[in-house]
Amino acid sequence: MGAHARHDDIRSDRIVLWDPIRLGLRGVADKSPLMVWITEADGYCIYMNQNWYDFTGQAPHAAEGDGWTLALHKDDRQPALEAFLSATERRSTYHTEYRLCRHDQEFRWVVAIGHPYFTPDGKLGGYVGSDASAEGLAVSRHKADSVLTPREREVVQWVAQGKTSHEASIIIGISSRTVEQHVQAAMVKLGATNRVQLAVEAAKRGEIEI
Structure with missing residues (x-):
């Protein structure tokens, strides 16, 4: 010992x-x-x-x-x-x-x-x-705490890249109306008033990558 x-x-x-x-x-x-x-x-x-x-x-x-x-x-x-x-x-x-x-x-x-x-x-x-x-x-862990749904994150990701609702709808395979609904829902959740602010807030919170 x-x-x-x-x-x-x-x-x-x-x-x-x-x-x-x-x-x-x-x-x-x-x-x-x-x-x-x-x-x-x-x-x-x-x-x-x-x-x-x-x-x-x-x-x-x-x-x-x-x-x-x-x-x-x-x-x-x-x-x-x-x-x-x-x-x-x-x-x-x-x-x-x-x-x-x-x-x-x-x-x-x-x-x-x-x-x-x-x-x-x-x-x-x-x-x-x-x-x-x-x-x-x-x-x-951050994704587990995300306030956006997976689909909303996907839509916002394309919005942040400058895609229109129509362009995003073709890429994702959903209607333009559905894309716009996801955009509006994400704006409410993140407190954004326009698409530019939405992209900035989403990136700041780690919801999307730019």
Whole structure:
């Protein structure tokens, strides 16, 4: 059984016992292509593999303790931490999503999943988990919150490209009258008074791409 004393934060008096179970988990973490982490039973992070530090640019050991939360978007830190602490209390699987700051200061969505591990006598030893890239998650989430219907978005997309109702109707395969109805409905939902404003508002809200 090995021991590792922390020296890089205000809880430097904490001694981490690297028993065979944790050493085995760490061995797996070091070989994983994902960002893998290990915690103690109270949620205190005792290890992040090199992939985490390569991605975030944090200094070695900086993610230990609660240091990992500093790499999260400020709006996601508290929810992510609370979700994790809630999972540890229930000894259940931890599953959440948050924006993680990359080494170039760009934020990327990741999915974090953690599972409890137990000591030979059945006590909670802590959690082992991973963070994986979730590119496209923000887009899919935004679409889920969209105020326009799929057809309205399609119509507005063509309107934004300068197509008339007649031209859009031929492209989409519906009548000009139906196109105009979708345009009017979209204008009401987005608070637009003309087609130009409709295109601007739709693009601003991520309903369409220009």
